[in-house]
Structure formats: structure tokens, C-alpha cells
Amino acid sequence: MTRPNFLVIMTDQQRWDHLGAYGNRVVQTPHLDSIARNGLRLEGFHVANPICQPNRACLASGQISTVNGCRQNGIPLALDTTTYADVLRVAGWRTALIGKAHFQNVTDIPAPPRKPRGIGAVPDSAVLRARRTQRDGPEYAHEVRSLWARNPDHALPVPYYGFDHVRLCIGHGDQVEGHYTSWLRARHRDPDSLRGPANALDDPETRVAQCWQTALPEALHPTSYIADEAARFLGAQTGAAPFLLQVSFPDPHHPFTPPGKWWSMYDPADVELPATFHTPLLARNDLPEAALRAYRMGGSDPHSHWPFQLDEAAMRRILALNYGAISFIDAAIGRILAALQAQGLDKDTVIIFMSDHGDYMGDHGTVLKMGLHYRSVIRVPFLWRDTAARARSGVLHRQASAIDFAPTLLQRAGLQIPIGMQGQDIFAEEGAAPPVLIEDPGIAVFGDADARSAITTLVHEGWRLSLLEDAPDWGELYNLNDDPDETVNLWDDDAAAAIKLRLLDALARRQIALRNLSLCPTGRA
Numbered sequence: 001m002t003r004p005n006f007l008v009i010m011t012d013q014q015r016w017d018h019l020g021a022y023g024n025r026v027v028q029t030p031h032l033d034s035i036a037r038n039g040l041r042l043e044g045f046h047v048a049n050p051i052c053q054p055n056r057a058c059l060a061s062g063q064i065s066t067v068n069g070c071r072q073n074g075i076p077l078a079l080d081t082t083t084y085a086d087v088l089r090v091a092g093w094r095t096a097l098i099g100k101a102h103f104q105n106v107t108d109i110p111a112p113p114r115k116p117r118g119i120g121a122v123p124d125s126a127v128l129r130a131r132r133t134q135r136d137g138p139e140y141a142h143e144v145r146s147l148w149a150r151n152p153d154h155a156l157p158v159p160y161y162g163f164d165h166v167r168l169c170i171g172h173g174d175q176v177e178g179h180y181t182s183w184l185r186a187r188h189r190d191p192d193s194l195r196g197p198a199n200a201l202d203d204p205e206t207r208v209a210q211c212w213q214t215a216l217p218e219a220l221h222p223t224s225y226i227a228d229e230a231a232r233f234l235g236a237q238t239g240a241a242p243f244l245l246q247v248s249f250p251d252p253h254h255p256f257t258p259p260g261k262w263w264s265m266y267d268p269a270d271v272e273l274p275a276t277f278h279t280p281l282l283a284r285n286d287l288p289e290a291a292l293r294a295y296r297m298g299g300s301d302p303h304s305h306w307p308f309q310l311d312e313a314a315m316r317r318i319l320a321l322n323y324g325a326i327s328f329i330d331a332a333i334g335r336i337l338a339a340l341q342a343q344g345l346d347k348d349t350v351i352i353f354m355s356d357h358g359d360y361m362g363d364h365g366t367v368l369k370m371g372l373h374y375r376s377v378i379r380v381p382f383l384w385r386d387t388a389a390r391a392r393s394g395v396l397h398r399q400a401s402a403i404d405f406a407p408t409l410l411q412r413a414g415l416q417i418p419i420g421m422q423g424q425d426i427f428a429e430e431g432a433a434p435p436v437l438i439e440d441p442g443i444a445v446f447g448d449a450d451a452r453s454a455i456t457t458l459v460h461e462g463w464r465l466s467l468l469e470d471a472p473d474w475g476e477l478y479n480l481n482d483d484p485d486e487t488v489n490l491w492d493d494d495a496a497a498a499i500k501l502r503l504l505d506a507l508a509r510r511q512i513a514l515r516n517l518s519l520c521p522t523g524r525a
Contacts, residue, residue: 003242004387005349006088006409007340010246011329012052012100012172013253013369015358016045016381018326026271027323031334032383035351039385040392042426044399046436046459050357050369050377052253053102054439055402059356060084060103060161062406062421065439067516069135072441074111076104076135077161082418084406085162088244091415096165096233099226099248102356103161104143106170114449145170145177152182163246167229169222172250173257174214176222183225191220200257208314209302210254210367211321218260218328223249227332231339239345247336252325254305254368262324268316271323273362274376275485280309280365281372286489290453290471294371294443306443307360307368315362322361347388350412354405355380363485370443372476373457373466374486378438384426386412399459400426401436420518435460435510442469458507465503477503 016022020029021036048058049065057063057070060083065071069078077083089095116128126132141147142156148170156179160166168178174195184191193199193215200212218224230247237243251258258265281287281295298308310318333353340346360366363376371377382400386392400408403423410417411425424434435458442453454469464486466476477490477500490496 002348002387002389003092003414004390004412005237005242005345006093006244006413007336007349007351008244008246008409009333009336009351009353010100010248011252011326011355012248012250013357013359014326014355014381015361015376016355016379017376018252018322018361019381021383022381026266028265028327029330031330031337032353034337035353035383035385038391038393039351039383040394040396042382042384042400043395043397044433044436044459045354045380045382046399046401047357047378047380047438048402048436049439050373051440052356053105055356056102057081058402059354059405062403062417062423063518064403064422064437064514067420067422067514067518071439072445074105076140078135079139079161081161082421083162084409085244085246086159087162087410087415087418088413089159089162089164091413092241093413094165094237094241094243095159095163096243097160097163097246097248098165098167098229098233099169099222099246100250101143101161101166101168101248104140106143106145108141108144108146112447112449143168143170143178148177148179148181152177152179152185165233167226169226169248169250171222172253173255174216174221174259175255176250180222180225184220187220191216194220208317209308209310211256211318213263214257214259216259218262221259221328223251223325223328223332227335230336234336234339234343234345237343237345239343239348242348247333249329249332251329252322256318256321256325258321258324258328262328263321265324265327266320268313268320271316271319273312273315273319274364276364276487277312277315277362278365279487282309283365288468288471288474290468291372291474293453295366297443298366298368305368305370307366307371309365310367315365315367318367319361322359350387350409351383351385352405352409353381353383373438373440373455373464375464375480375484378457378459396426398426398433399436400424400433401438419520420516422514422517434513435506437507437510437514444470456507458503458510460503460506463499463503465500465507467507 020033049055053073054070057077061068170178197212202213298306302308358377407417407423408426438457440455444451444453457466462481478486
């Protein structure tokens with residue numbers, strides 16, 4: 001049996017409907033649309049955690065956050081984790097990752113200190129934590145952006161989470177480091193003079209938060225670098241051994257800085273605002289303070305990572321720039337697909353496209369992520385185009401989770417799923433798809449790691465149910481079939497009491513089913 005190649009393409013912070021293939025009538029994505037046209041489009045693919053680093057850990061490990069341990073940004077994926085790339089590598093695949101990884105921390109900013117509970121003397125620091133081994137030290141510092149800025153020739157040990165060939169891009173917009181740093185410096189004597197808002201080409205007085213017209217030309221942009229490096233890797237493939245190539249673009253994540261023609265490709269007047277844009281969350285009086293915390297943080301600092309609300313003109317501007325970044329990525333994907341075809345490998349390669357999480361992009365007057373689990377944040381695109389011998393096309397309505405990606409890919413490779421991987425093969429025909437469980441530590445943990453602010457969501461049978469840890473008398477319950485924009489919360493509706501009870505039962509049972517089975521017994525006690 002011919003072993004397939006795998007080309008896994010990822011974007012960062014792209015909601016599912018910002019593709020032509022998902023019905024968007026404005027954004028131009030012809031190459032991604034061609035993957036959908038010749039393959040399967042999933043209508044119910046969801047994150048397992050709506051934040052970058054933890055959901056990427058879920059995708060790589062096939063485990064939920066409370067099992068793989070990467071529950072929030074700032075906690076690396078353990079080096080002893082078995083990733084899907086590890087399994088393919090051991091089985092003979094050539095493995096490569098080009099672009100964003102985010103398996104480890106990208107800054108060296110110290111986390112808020114944690115203190116043991118209770119009273120009494122302070123014992124030795126070695127026993128201050130329930131688990132003595134922490135994911136810290138130089139072996140967990142390979143993705144710190146400032147490290148690469150200081151030393152562009154930093155030696156990254158490989159295999160790196162299962163990938164033998166790695167070319168990192170760390171950061172977003174025009175402020176990216178990694179292996180890209182030395183590539184950029186070899187092509188421009190002073191690249192820092194082209195990057196960031198201080199060097200931008202637009203008028204600072206007319207800027208929208210998180211937006212600037214970069215002076216970095218298209219040919220020197222990280223998106224172009226990723227396409228160049230991916231094409232180089234594909235050009236070296238002879239077909240003698242199968243390959244796994246993960247191509248991971250840092251955009252269209254904020255800041256919104258598409259270069260050159262992509263900056264002005266879309267007229268803000270032509271974009272469509274979401275149906276709920278004019279019902280901003282902070283203007284509502286039916287939400288508890290715990291549900292509003294993230295948006296208040298964003299309102300006080302719209303230049304950070306927290307979700308913030310904005311007026312119509314600003315939102316239209318951001319949408320236009322977001323579309324420009326997506327179309328730029330689509331053009332880069334076209335170059336990668338052409339390189340695949342030039343090597344004669346197209347018919348033997350499974351192509352997958354997805355994003356790590358979504359973005360409000362105007363839903364409820366909000367932009368960015370974190371906070372409540374609206375579909376724009378937790379639902380992402382997922383395209384699967386199989387090899388010529390296994391070609392299928394159409395729309396798959398079966399719901400799935402990020403933890404299902406690794407097992408699905410391994411089963412397609414003809415490899416067994418490692419013990420402790422929790423996801424299911426998306427294309428398995430037997431039985432109904434299990435409920436989607438989404439874990440989220442909540443935004444308060446960025447200031448206090450012990451904050452009790454978690455949000456837990458279940459998506460099941462056309463419903464979304466969400467519980468907030470610090471709002472015990474309040475929750476969310478939406479009928480996604482009748483109310484796809486999630487405008488009518490049925491949590492306190494007597495007519496929905498039976499379905500709420502059934503979903504709460506399903507949530508408890510799903511949490512039980514996703515217990516940690518990674519550690520195998522070594523004998524019988």
C-alpha cells in the first residue's frame with residue numbers, strides 16, 4: 001500500500017467563515033477554495049481550547065488541555081509528549097515544520113508568582129509544588145522571540161516535538177523572529193527600520209488600534225518566507241520516502257499589517273459586518289460581571305491581546321485588513337501547491353487546512369479572542385483533500401474537535417493511535433460523533449495563575465452549553481440550529497430545562513470519558 005504524504009496548512013486566529021468555501025462573499029481565497037472543491041469541508045470542527053498555545057498542544061497531542069498539561073498560554077507542551085509527528089517520524093516519514101510552532105513560550109516575561117495555601121513554615125522550594133518537575137529551563141526556551149533577535153543562529157535541537165526539519169516564525173504581522181530572522185537580515189541591511197508602527201507608511205493620526213501599513217515589502221514578509229521554505233522542502237522530495245510538512249502561517253492574527261497591495265486590496269465599505277455587531281456585549285445588562293471581565297480589560301488596553309469593542313468604521317477597517325492578510329496567505333498557499341505539483345507529488349499527498357482558533361471579527365461589537373465562547377471563536381475551518389486513490393468531495397456535517405486531528409491523520413497513515421491519545425478518527429463511520437468539550441482557564445489567569453475563572457463548554461446535538469466557574473448561578477445555552485448568531489440565551493428558559501439537564505449530564509459524562517489514560521500500569525499491585 002502506498003504511504004501518503006501529508007501537507008498540513010495552518011493559519012492563526014481565523015474564524016471558519018472567512019473563506020470563500022464557507023460562503024464568504026467578499027474575501028478572495030481561490031487556492032483554499034480549490035482544496036475544498038476537490039475535498040471535504042467540515043461544518044462542525046471546533047477547538048478544544050480557544051487560545052493559541054493550548055489548542056496547538058491539543059492538535060499535536062490528541063489530548064485535552066487538562067491531560068496534556070498546556071492549559072493556557074505560558075505553559076509549554078511537555079518534551080516527553082508523543083505528538084502525531086513523532087509517530088510518523090518513527091514510522092519512516094520525513095517530518096518538517098515551517099512557520100509558527102508555539103509549542104513553547106514565546107516571551108521571557110516572568111509569570112505571576114504562585115504561593116502555597118495554608119499557614120506554617122516555608123519548606124524547601126523543591127516541595128512547594130505538587131509536581132516537582134516543571135516545564136522550565138533552557139530546553140523550554142527555544143521559541144522565545146527575543147532570543148532569536150539576539151542570536152539568529154540559535155541551534156534548535158531536532159527532532160523538535162517530532163519534526164526533523166524546522167524553520168520557525170515567532171510573532172505576528174511584521175514583528176516576527178526565529179529562523180526567519182537570519183533570512184531577513186541576509187536580504188536587508190537594516191530590517192528593523194521596516195518593521196513596527198514607528199516605521200509604518202500610514203498616518204498615525206488616522207490609525208485604528210492594532211493596525212498599521214507596514215514598510216516591510218511583500219517579498220520580505222514572513223508569509224513569503226514560509227512559502228519559499230515550504231517550496232524548497234518540497235523541491236527536495238523525490239518520493240522515495242513519504243513526508244509530513246506542516247506549514248503554519250502566523251497571520252491573519254493581530255496586529256493587522258498586510259504588506260504592499262494586500263493592505264488596500266479590500267475597501268472597508270464592501271465588507272459585511274456580522275449580524276450581531278450592533279449589540280455590543282458591554283452595553284448589555286443581562287451578563288454577570290465575570291462574563292464581562294475580558295471585554296473590560298480590552299477596553300482599557302486595545303493594543304494588547306484582550307478582546308475590545310470598537311465603532312463601525314474601525315471594525316470595517318480591521319475586517320478589510322484581515323481579508324487582505326488572508327488573501328496574501330492564500331496566494332502563498334498557491335505557490336506551495338504549485339511546488340507540490342511540480343514534484344509530481346500532488347496525487348499522493350493528503351492536504352489539510354485549519355486554523356488554531358477563531359476571532360470575534362465583529363461579533364457582538366468585538367474583535368480578537370478570549371471571553372465568552374461564541375462560535376466565531378471556537379469554530380474553525382477544516383478542509384481535507386485526500387490522495388487521488390482515496391478522493392472524496394463534499395460537505396461533512398459530523399462535529400469534531402482539535403483532539404481528533406492527530407488520531408485521524410495517524411489512521412489515514414495506517415498507523416495505530418498511541419495509548420492515551422483521546423481523540424477519534426473523524427472519518428470513522430461507526431457511531432455518532434462524541435460531544436465536543438472545550439476547556440478555557442479564563443482571562444483572569446493572566447494576572448493570577450490561581451484565579452478561578454474557567455469557562456467550560458459543550459457543543460452537542462446542535463446546542464452550545466457554557467459554564468463559568470466564577471458565575472455559579474449563570475450559564476449559556478444556545479440552540480445553534482434556530483439561533484446561529486447566539487442571540488437568545490435559554491439558560492433560564494423553562495421550556496429549555498429538559499435539554500439543559502440533558503446537556504449537563506452529557507458534559508459530566510464527557511469529562512469522565514476524557515480522563516487521563518496516558519500512564520500505563522507496569523504490573524499488578
